[in-house]
Amino acid sequence: MAGPDVVIVGAGAAGIFAALAAAESGARVLLLEKTPRIGTKILISGNGKxxxxxDGPIEEVLKAFRPNEARFLRPSVYRMPNREILRIFTDRGLEVYTREDGRVFPTHQTARDVVQILRDRLDxxxxxxxxxxxxxxxxxxxxxxxxxxxxxxxxxSSATRGSAGPAWGAKALLNEVLAERDSGGRPLGARTIDCSKVILAVGGSSYPNSGTTxxxxxWVLELGHGMVKIRGALAPIYLALEESPVEGHSGVAIRDALVKLRSGGREVQRVQRDLLITHQGLSGPAALFVSRVAAEEMERGDCRVEVDLLPSARPEQVQEDWIEAGRRNPHGRVANRLTELLPESLIEPFLRSAAIPTETLLGRLGKKERNRLVEALKGWNLGRIRAVPLEKGECVAGGVPLDEVDPRTMKSLRCEGLWICGELLDIAGPVGGYNLQAAFATGWAAGESAAG
Ligand SMILES: Cc1cc2nc3c(=O)[nH]c(=O)nc-3n(C[C@H](O)[C@H](O)[C@H](O)COP(=O)(O)OP(=O)(O)OC[C@H]3O[C@@H](n4cnc5c(N)ncnc54)[C@H](O)[C@@H]3O)c2cc1C
Structure with missing residues (x-):
């Protein structure tokens, strides 16, 4: 019996697309997955949705990535663009809709249906x-x-099927690979599978319970590749709580905040999104967005999170506004006026940060106090970042250096017969469907190339 032409390691987004591309190009494909199911991260993606x-023009999609990542992804993403990816699913009855921000989701179905379609297509x-x-x-x-x-x-082993493809005996191969199993389907020991073409699609190391450890x-180091340091990305941020004003306020959200990262006093990133306070620090869309840069910058030294609560107003305008408020309503409390900007429970810690007594009246706000208040409103220091937990990230940054892989084919430039795709590469896009898209596209390119 003929052995496989291509062995693919890892049945996540990249490995599945690689397998489909290679098999549809006529190759005999063996897809090996560590866990009892395929597409585990697809299943948990977007909270199960x-x-x-x-969506959008490819050049716009690529802009979401860092410039070197965009350059690397360009050929594979043009080869398997967003619309083509969606067609793989919509052809099988999945209805999708695009949110205003460009993110595409199944309309009625869930991630389960997405994975089931992939499972059927593999078969x-x-x-x-x-x-x-x-x-x-x-x-x-x-x-x-x-x-x-x-x-x-x-x-x-919960499932080890594979229909007999038209061109080759997939079932026979499976029987051979799985021959040494006990009656419950457990493989009886280690075994070697000969093959001159291997696609690595084993992902990164976040969410280790999902199989990505x-x-x-x-492996890639042993095969002659380098490694860009692995760091957390799209992850929560842990603060040095002993010096943070938000300590003890987990579960509270600051809506539509302008969040800034300050490293060594210099602003290195900003984003305006919701911020969630957790028992360890910060999470929510804003924290996830800045987490990759935070992980890099905290290694250089002091890196802090700051929130601008009035992003559309200049400091002088804010000053004027508070002076006017003092004139109009001298007996009103400063704290009451802050309820427009902050959840109630954060007002006291905010005022403490600005060294203003909680009971202070608007008409009694002195010049120095007002300056401190404006300073805090335009840049409330939430504290020093102490960690960006790798295992809790929606993806990892770092991995195989992009200049060691051919961007058109995902073929390793260091080792013959090796292809590398998906999150194992040094790519980490933002939240928004970008990472699955990158995994699908690089997987497809690897599969087509390995089959050829
Ligand atoms: C909670 C969460 C939510 C997310 N939401 C989204 C989202 O909505 N949209 C989006 O675009 N991205 C999302 N992502 C990111 C996205 O899921 C990943 O970037 C993408 O799945 C990476 O695909 P991959 O195929 O490279 O790796 P993975 O999907 O991680 O697949 C790797 C596979 O390899 C297997 N494997 C590992 N080691 C071995 C081994 N030794 N032998 C055999 N198999 C092995 C693993 O079990 C796994 O099945 C989310 C991630 C998480 C964790």
Whole structure:
């Protein structure tokens, strides 16, 4: 019986698209997945709703990435653009809608339906899928890949099917790969699968419970690649709480805040979105957005989060406004006026930051106090960042350096017979469907190329 033409390691977004592209190009494809299911991160994406892609012209989509990432992604994203990605699903009855901000979601269905469509397509394409089959090593000889070694069993194999594709005996191959299993479907031990073409699609190392535990990192290093340091991205931010005014206020949100990152006193990033206070620090759209830069900057030294509560007003205007308020309503409390800007429970800590007594009346606000108030309104220091937890990020930044991979094909420029795609690459887009899109597109490019 013929062995596989291509072995793909990891059945996430990138691995599944790689498998579809390779199988539809006529290759015999073996897809090995560590966990008992495919597309685990797709299932949890967008809170189970799955933000599949980002709509709009490709050049606009690429602008969301860092310039070097956009340059790298351009060929594969043009080859498998957002509309084509969506067609893979809509052809099978998935209805999608685009939110005002460009994010595309299934209309009625959930991430489960998205994954089921992919599962059906893998079967129809004749991909031999082995679940519960962790790969342990990538075998190589003289700078070229020669196969993979699977690990000892991790658990029960819940599904190891694969329809017989028209061109080859996927079932027969599965039987061979899975031959040594007990009656419950558990593989009986490590085994070697020979193959001269291997696509690595094992993702990063965030959400390790989903199966992504950074297995690919030591492999690519052994295969001659470098590694851009792995850091958290799209993650919550942990603050040094002992010096933070928001300590003890978890669950409170600051709406539409202008959040600024200050590193060594210099502003390095800003974004205007909702900010959520947690028991460890900050989360919500604004924190996730700045987390990648925060993770980089905190390594350089003091990096802080600051909030501008009146982003559309200049400091002089704010001054005038408070003077006028004091004239109009001298017996009103400063604290009451702040309820327009802050949730009630944050007013006291805010005033403490500005060294203004809580009971202060508008008419009694002295010049120095007013200056401190305006300063705090335009840049409330929420504290020093102490960590950006890698494991809690929606993706990781860092990975295989982009100049070590051919952007048209995802072929490794360091090792013959190796393709690398998805989050294992040094790419981390913002929230908005960008990361799945990048995984789909790079996976597709890898699959087409490896099949050719
Ligand atoms: C909570 C959460 C929400 C998200 N929401 C969105 C969203 O709405 N939109 C969006 O665009 N992005 C979202 N993302 C990011 C997106 O899910 C990932 O960027 C994308 O899934 C990466 O795809 P990938 O195929 O490269 O890796 P993964 O999807 O992580 O897939 C890698 C696969 O490889 C398997 N694997 C690992 N090691 C081995 C091994 N040794 N042997 C065999 N298999 C192995 C893993 O089990 C996994 O199935 C979200 C991420 C998270 C965590």
């Amino acid at each position: 799955c933000n599949i892609a980002h 129809e394409a004749g991909v031999a899928l082995c679940l519960d089959t962790p790969v342990k090593r990538i075998l190589h000889d003289g700078g070229r890949v020669v196969g993979v070694e699977t690990d000892e069993p991790t658990g029960r 950074g297995d690919g990192y030591p």
